Amino acid sequence: MNVTTPILAPGRLDVARVREDFPILGETVRGKPLVFLDSAASAQKPRVVIDAMRETMETQYANVHRGLHWMSERTTDAYEGTRDAMAALINAPDRHEIVFVRNSTEAINLVAHSFGRGILKPGLAVLISGMEHHSNIIPWMMLREAYGTELRVAPITDAGELDMAGFEALLADGKVGLVAITHMSNVLGTYTPAERIVQIAHAHGAKVLFDGSQAVVHRRVDVQALDCDFYAITGHKLYGPTGIGVLWARRELLERMPPFMGGGEMISSVSYERATWAEVPHKFEAGTPAIIEAIGLKAAIGYVQSIGYEAIAAHEASLTEHAMARLSAIEGVHILGRAQDRGGVVSFVLDRAHAHDVATLLDRQGIAVRAGHHCAEPLMRRFGVESTARASFGVYTTREEIDALGDTLERVREFFA
């Protein structure tokens, strides 16, 4: 499939051309042009993704790894091609280290289950941070419940950054077997200092899992340069379809980890007395996978690469700077988190107006933001709020849309004054 190259010059993103790639951006909401500022919840899909999925179903669909027929072989090739594309995207050294899952929630649960119960020694602890999504909290609480694994939480600063001294102190006793931490906060926009986290964790004998749900959308991820041990990705935020995500893990860990779910696809031989497991990564891929979605994800990866992370990062950095300035200038608006290193996610509260009321008023103008606790209740509590409104940006977001948000917020403020 051909991916058009929406680039003006290297490192620059032509947002008008990018927008043409997303059919939904032509829609109107309540009679107004859609201003979609909720990409961190789920991104819109470019035509190449939609076409790849449709073409698969129209021309070459069958189950994978099972049929000795043309359709199945074709589909298997396309499906397995996503493994190569993802390995290339995150610079994984080995395509067998790419495990297909439904989303990053499943990726983290897989690690909690297979690594947590199978490899982490009883008596060891898991260390998360104070800015995790529930997806990177609950699986560890479940592990604690089932297995007694201690759960530690590294503090964050008022600026919304990881408190590195506090983080290191929690590793000091050498009991932490795994650090599981976000690479970019879905609420604060903060990037965590991934390389340093890995250095410190490894020095204390802990493996490291990054929740890359947000980060990989906005910046180049190189798992070898990061030197981490696990990396969780969810496809639908990366301009791909829902229902497909990836766990990357070092092969040597995957080899040692027991399977997560049992069923077809993940076995090598079965009798009623015993079964042997398929090779990595199939050992972790029980059942018929999300075939069409995986093929859609490959198109999404190709799309992101055609724009290029440099251009994406530059575009979003300029949008974020603009948004911070524009929103800060509005009386009564308070932005959560002021991290030095941050991406295109801005959470805010407005004096005298609840986030839900703000979101409803913005929605009336066709502006979609998220309001609520963003699946991060402990983080909300840390900042003393129940909920925030959140604007988040993607490759198709424009300065004008941020201005529309700013202008409308001024009116919202007057409305609730």
Place this chain on the structure above:
Amino acid sequence: MFDDLRDLYQEVILDHGRRPRHAHRPEQVDATAKGDNPMCGDRVQVFVRYAPDGSIAETGFDARGCAISIASADLMAETVQGRTPDDARALFAAFREMARTGVCPECGGEKFDEALERLQPLSGVHEYPSRVKCATLPWHALVAALAGEKESTSE
């Protein structure tokens, strides 16, 4: 800019959302229950004091939530005062219908006319399905308190 939103945010709602009259715990509390909406984080606790004849003498609340949920809690406290628990439940049934559909043709009869007129400004939520729960949350907590339960089960 928000003219069409005046249906949802009528002056009464903005006013009661901003300056609720019943947002406190009565000196004497005979029944209380909490309600929360895990989807959005709204929380409310409703307190009830009964009169000697078993009717509702006073209702107060403690709430964290949007303008609609606070205004709804406040107007609820106002409109259930003096009613028997059965009447309060019947009024909720009528109000819930109004919140969901915008109207309640077969509601109540005379005894609820005035109360429903007071609550009418909240009927604008029917156009915003995700906000209907904001309006009904405090009522669920009230009904739970009247039943002697500690927490309301959400819809």
